[in-house]
Amino acid sequence: MSSLAWIDFDEAERQRAQRIMALFQERETRDELGLGGIRDSIAxxxxxxxxxxxxxLRYMLFIPWLFQMLEGSAAGPDQLATEARALENRLANALKAGGESNGIIGRDAGADLQRLPSSVYWAGLGTWGIRLFPGSTDNLFSSMRHLQRNRPRVRESEDAASEAQALQIWTPALPPRPKDILEAARFRLTPDEAQFIIDRLVAQQPRSLLAFLARTxxxxxxxxxxxxxxxxxDFPGDARSLVGHGEVFSSVMHGASLLYNLLLSEMREKPDWIEEYQSRLQEWREGLDMPAIRAWSLDSFWQAIDHPAHRIRPAAKRFVTEWLALVRSGDVGEGRLTPAARMVQDRERRLKTSQSRFANRAVRDRWTGASGVERLSFRWAQGRSHLRDLADAQ
Structure with a gap:
């Protein structure tokens, strides 16, 4: 019996590092107070x-289809990467030719696109069980010849089924690729494609709210x-409970983000910004559901959000605990010397050290006036968009 192993220092850690690096390019993931691990665990x-x-959503199918077109190539890893980029650029043009205008990755950048659709969706393809290959795109390009060379041989081995599965890049249930994918493509899913995605979610992420909403x-x-x-x-109990925790956490910690922006606005001596954040902080105070906040159990919260892909550091837990105590006491003042202000400044200084906006004037002067000012929504906007694409299949 032969075996196949992917050689890498630690692929799980590599992918985790890539996800973290990617977050710095996402507008809605600005994490000035170190709450990202908590936010992402819930999401x-x-x-x-x-x-x-x-x-x-159809990018979850476009990427496998495009990469399937490379599987017969005899090119080396670098050339495969170049060919993959070219295919992804052609897809953007095909979507425009098909009448699409919104949601095209690379619509305006063209060949200069820095973040390819494959990098945006690669992790999700693995999470949903559409991608079976365990490595990165670079790993795949390096392994392509090995995969192609060994597929015929494993069909004759004693453990052919398990080894053939190990050599699979994509799930065999993947819907067939449209013939005109590089000529005129659309985002609308066919009913069979929508059902495939629902089946993948239910099989791979059965306890998630996304799978429940997709199925129902x-x-x-x-x-x-x-x-x-x-x-x-009507949500399942665990999901409904987690949504409740997320609502209180989002509400409570929003005040810390608003105060952070107010303090910086005052240091920058920007009257319009100061007035804006003072108003928003007052609205936040008035909108707090204090009975729910006082009844909120942090012990239950930490247990509910525990996720193997995210490590929540003790300092983050301590900051949330101390901020919650201030909110419950009604002691979230606006002055720079209040306990709330000191807590926010100390937290940001510890996280950013020499790049702290409170400590480094040059960094502060580059601040544009808004950092993480919206309430945390735990990627509901993206989930809702994907679910609408499922509902619109025809």
Whole structure:
């Protein structure tokens, strides 16, 4: 019996590092106060495989289809990477030719595109069980010849089924590739393609809210936050509980983000910015559901959001605990010397050290006036977009 192993220092750590690096390019992931691990733990429980820079759902099929077109190539890794980039650029042109305008990755950048669709969707393809190959795109290009050379041989081995599966790049259930994919493509899914994606979600992420909403067709609700969903009461118990935790966490910590922006606005001596954040902080205070906040159990929260892909550091837990105590006491003042202000400044200084906007004037002067000012929504916008694409299949 032969075996196949992917040689890398630590592929899981490599992919985790790539995800972290990618977050710095996502507008909605600005994490000035070190809450990203908590935010992403919740999001990955509710909407696994999504990211804030995904656009349309059919890319989950476009990428496998394009990469399948490379599988017969005898080219080396570098040439395969070049050919893959060319195919992804051609896809953008085909989507424009098909009448699409919104959601095309690379629509304006063309050949200068820095972040290819494959890099945006690669992790999600693995999470949903569409991609079976365990490595990165670079690993795949390096392994392509080995995969092609060994496929015929393993069919005759004693353990042919398991070894053939190990050599698979994509799930065998992948729908067939449209013949005109590089001529005129559309984002609209066919019913068979939509059912395939639903089946993958149910099989690979059965406890996620995304799989539940995909299966029940409940993802078309027009609400800004998942806790405003009209059918929240019908969610599975674990998901409903996590959504409740997410709502309180988002509400409580929003005040810290607003205060952070206010303090910087005052240091920059920007009257318009100061007035804006003072107003928003007052609205935040008035909108707090204090009975729910006082009843919120942090112990239950930490247990509910625990996720193998994310490590939440003790300092982050301590910051949330101390900020929650201030909110419960009603002691979130606006002055620079208040306990709340000191807590926010100390947190950012510890995280950014010499690049802290509170400590480094040059860095502060480059600040454009807004950092993480919206409430955390845990990628509901991306989940809702994908669910609408499922619902619109025809």
């Amino acid at each position: 990955d429980h509710l909407f696994p495989g999504t990211s804030t820079i995904q656009t349309r 067709g409940g993802g078309t609700a027009d609400c800004r936050y998942i806790w405003e969903h009209p059918h929240l009461a």
